[in-house]
């Protein structure tokens with residue numbers, strides 16, 4: 148698959164990729180087909196028209212529902228499965244963690260498997276020998292090095308698989324959900340390794356269902372649905388669309404058959420300011436009707452257009468406005484870390500609605516959830532049912548335990564059955580002013596106070 152003609156800025160180029168699986172109802176049908184030369188299979192189109200490029204020094208995340216085609220795509224890129232059409236051009240050595248124990252034998256010991264796995268990834272015996280201690284250290288399996296791999300817990304299997312794949316120093320790393328296995332400490336270690344890989348100019352392609360993981364380490368995300376890329380762009384935007392796909396299942400995705408929607412088109416179709424006319428050729432009328440959302444009021448507009456609001460819901464009730472005020476009710480744009488403020492929302496029922504649950508979420512600039520709360524989780528009574536046209540004001544007091552910088556507020560309104568009426572991702576930007584006395588890199592502020600420094604002599608007296 149190595150193609151020397153690829154110009155240097157591209158580590159992987161996927162062009163017009165498609166995969167059709169043959170499906171036989173019974174195993175015997177496969178044999179009968181071979182013997183009788185009569186077709187006894189149906190075809191299943193798992194991937195269609197997939198094209199993208201991965202530059203070196205980048206991390207691309209792939210999101211999608213179960214069965215969307217993520218693993219099929221990774222396997223084709225990794226070279227363990229053939230595409231039906233299209234091509235994959237790769238520059239450099241690929242290491243792929245497609246499942247726990249990729250390239251390992253369950254009966255072999257960890258020591259034997261390190262050699263086996265390393266050789267599968269193209270290393271010579273002497274090269275593996277040089278890296279052996281590093282692999283064992285990273286995987287933290289020193290005490291079990293001569294135990295069979297099948298006796299390892301799934302966390303230990305994940306650690307060893309990840310350690311072997313990353314210690315061979317590949318140019319391209321492909322990871323299928325492997326970061327989800329293993330304990331929290333190992334996840335931090337493997338995240339650090341992925342970041343270090345990226346800083347050394349490697350290209351990383353990873354599948355995860357965890358939007359926080361995608362938001363925190365990826366530069367870009369692809370969203371797959373029914374074997375097609377339906378969104379390709381900044382992780383935070385793609386994660387919002389994925390969230391909508393999962394939690395607004397009745398809505399038809401804004402894609403015409405056979406088209407790849409650029410992220411702007413999906414956003415236009417889903418956002419309140421989207422013009423139905425502009426997107427009419429590609430969106431369902433259901434989605435286009437959502438453009439009847441009221442425009443957000445001035446206070447809720449983002450100061451920087453860089454991260455735009457993403458909105459969805461059935462619009463039975465809507466969050467008309469969101470603002471932050473001080474305790475005297477004065478609107479504020481800039482907040483002091485640790486200050487106490489009010490989040491003030493006006494809600495309007497567009498039709499008669501039952502009790503409502505209100506929630507909000509604070510994210511950092513990468514889209515990582517820092518805090519989330521709703522009136523149901525907080526064990527508050529749901530609101531009384533509302534008549535069409537009725538308005539309701541909700542005020543939530545909070546302490547701004549955040550470090551310096553910009554953060555984003557998502558507000559949501561749902562029925563008590565969690566049916567979403569109005570979800571406004573990144574509806575409001577919080578700007579936290581200079582926070583002295585803590586590290587500038589802090590995202591949160593735990594308000595530390597030194598309360599004791601007592602010394603003890605070397606003899607313990």
Ligand SMILES: Nc1ncnc2c1ncn2[C@@H]1O[C@H](COP(=O)(O)OP(=O)(O)OP(=O)(O)O)[C@@H](O)[C@H]1O
Pocket residue numbers: 168169170191193211212213214215216217218219220
């Ligand atoms: N060998 C196969 N033969 C027939 N169909 C297959 C085969 N492998 C996968 N599929 C089908 O192709 C589709 C895509 O599967 P794939 O495993 O790539 O999805 P995925 O997005 O990785 O799913 P998940 O999140 O559940 O791992 C699914 O509908 C699956 O049933």
